Amino acid sequence: MPLLLAGVVSLSAHAADPETNRPQPQMSLQGTRNDLGNRRALPQAQMPTQPPRDPFMSLMVSQPQIEIPAVPSATAVFDPPVVRPRERSYLRVMFNALEESIEWPTNLAAPPQLDISPGAHGQIFQMMGATMEPRTAVNYRVRAGGLGSFTVPEFVVRVAGRPVTVPAASLQVVAAPPTGVLPAARLTLELRATNLFVGQAVAARVLLPASPAGVVQGLGQPQLSGGGILADLGGARQRFEMLPQGGTRVPTFIYETTLTPVMAGKLIVYAQGFTAGSRFSGSVVVNGPATIQGGPPQYTLLESEPVELDVRPLPHEGQLPGFTGAIGRLTTGPPKLTPSVLRVGDPVKLTVIVTNCGDGPLARLVAPPPPPTQGWQVFAASDYAPALPLAPTQPVMRFGPNGNPVRTTTALPDELEGIVTFAYTLIPLTETARATPPIPFSYFDPKAGAYVDLTIPSVPVTVKPGAAPGDLASLVQAGTAGSEPEKELVLSGLAASRGRTAASLVPPQQQAWFPLVQLAPALFFFGLWSWDRRRRYLEAHPDVVLRRRARRALRHQCRVVQRAAQAADAPRFAAAAVNAMRVACAPHYPAEPRALVGGDVLPLLPEADRSGRAGEVVRHFFAVTDAARFGTAAPNVTDLLPLKPDLERVLQELEQKL
């Protein structure tokens, strides 16, 4: 009600200007005294306009707050507490906390005589005055084989990080329970078929009959639980109906929806929901007499017995083009094109009505994608009509002579299970088009176990020249380029060999040795460059080479002189001494060392030495060796050996000039 008022106030704050048809702000009748005072103080033209309240914000503000109790608590009871052997009982554990905050143990400690298995679990909010508190229920399905009293001991569960003790619960198993103990309320899940294909929808019905006292309760948050299924919440309906039970007709709450398996294999499905007392969600139809109990809601999580589905995958063999997951027994009406005479570039609508007369409802159906066609640009869309209500008399769709669907309510209940209209927008790109392109479409018939072709046929059309779209060429080109169908993606098989190997997944540039390897050619090129630079320098300064060579030859001759002196080999001593002086002087002359004479050596000595002892030694050595070489009589060379110290001094002076 507050929401409704807010909506009224919000609407009254805007009124359209009759001339401009624009919303004009108006004064609110619910303004406060201060607001009115301010308005009086302001001129009329400057009156501030109060922005209208956002309806969504109003809705949020109007909702009661959720209050999570600071100290969570838990209860645990068996329902019913007294059963016969092998009779079903439920261990119901209830928390006043959010379901996500509960760290539920994997295994529950229970007496070995009890066959206990996890059941439904769910969460609901309960009104507590102006606030709402969460209620989380966890069920266990229990069955006892023998007589006796069995107790599930208390255990600790962490709720929002705090330890919460779940109290112990006892179950009495007796041969004849007392008459006052009623069996546990239980849901009934009815499925039209349990042998299904993946993607095949099946109608599901959850029943909650009235209690023996005739009290009818609704279900809060009814749902189908289990792995590998999808439940169509958008098409769910709920109603009351008198259904036969135990020989009498009792009012029964019915929740209907559509279930679609999306996984192959053995799937377990069960229904669950909270008994909501007199609280219902959505519209409820009551057929026949029923007592609806008032008062605060009694939240108990009810569930049905699990139902096993045998789901098979769709066969790959025989799959036809245009299969988009349609399963059932489909028929298509004749395609309808309006208008049939058009111009190039004008859009035209092609509609095809698809009906399902199979055993199950028609799940959400996707229109087959239009094939790439030259001369046409095609856009697809489908309008899904949910399965018709499972009423005692259902309308049946028939096609009249002109192709239009005709509804009758005369016969054949449970035949029609859904209607889908495929609507295609086609744009002719050339006036040579004579008919619309055929659109491949197929479905899978679960009874026959085969795919059935339902290709939408061509419709004759007359296309006249008209204003071609500017990007006609690109559209035509795109139509021809995309003619190759997309390859279906599948998981590849095993690789036959290990393929390309590597020492590590780390790329080389991020490994320590790689910069060092890159440094090696850098060092090599640097060394080569340095060597070339030195070589060019020596080529530009040949005297450096000559002096170096002369020094080396001088050192060699000096060693020969030393050895000859030690061996007292005077002729060899004299020859080596002269050779040493020649090689030491050669770089100063552009000549061979052998061509030098004593006169060439003397100018290289200091001025004072030329006429002194050094000059005398030089002249003496050259004179003796020349005499030995060119004279007829052998000279006496033994007197040269004592001159060794003087000779060394001369050679030192010559070496210093190199």
Add this chain to the structure above:
Amino acid sequence: MKAARTEKVGRVSRPFGTRTSKHVRTASRLAAHPLPRAPYPADFSLRRPGFGFAASVLMLAALSACPSTAAARSAESLFQAGAAAYRAGQYPRAAEAFHESVAHQPASGTLQDLGNAWWLCGRTGSAILAWEQARWLDPFNSSVRQNLRFARKTAQLEAPDLAWYEVVSTWLPASWWAWIAGISLWLAVGMGMLPGILRRPKATWHQAVAALGLMVFLLSVPAHIGVQTRSRIGFVLGKDIPLRLTPTLEAQAVTRLAAGEPGRWVRARGNYLLIQTSRALGWVEQEQFGVAYPRMERSAD
């Protein structure tokens, strides 16, 4: 014609008649002497100055690329054991064998099969990581590309958003770019330097090879950057992993990540990694986020 003639003096050749002095010719001999001695003929080493370097580089590359024979044998036997377990439908066992084989020696085919086994075990994140690692080693493997597309389409996951230079880096294996860049750079340097050092006139083909090497090097630089940045891309391994606001266990969850969702590793702190996803920036536990190679995680610490 006379100027065009060359005279070989010692180990170098120079234009004939440029020097007439005997001393100068001797100097040339002396100047050639300081070159390092090689076990092979000196003339050979001078005419092919890059041969020793190339040989050593190739030897190092071969040593680094080819692990020990024992490791290869072990990896091969583990691969065969994994394949046998896979064919027998024992996917967890096959995944374990493939994983050990990869630990001995990473291989593209082994990683592909490891991804297949993880996928059939229901571990989407690990499967996508393995396939991405296979593509890291061998981007030419079409089966891996197909598997990644299949997995992402099936699990409704998005592929990593790559920059243009990262896309370029996926054209070749990540390790190739380093060698291509190194070889092309030094080829360009060598072609620029060696003709002058060897006293050869710069021919057109020298300059063409140098320009080609330089061009390849410059083109490989973006790919290098791409490899560097791409190595920070990782994938969420677990299912419904919380992306936390701070690197603590009690931190508020910004969002939840599906297995196989990509993210970019930004930095690490303790046991947490800061990652950037297409939706948000936040912290995840290191064990829940796999990168192309685990060294990145270790270096983060």
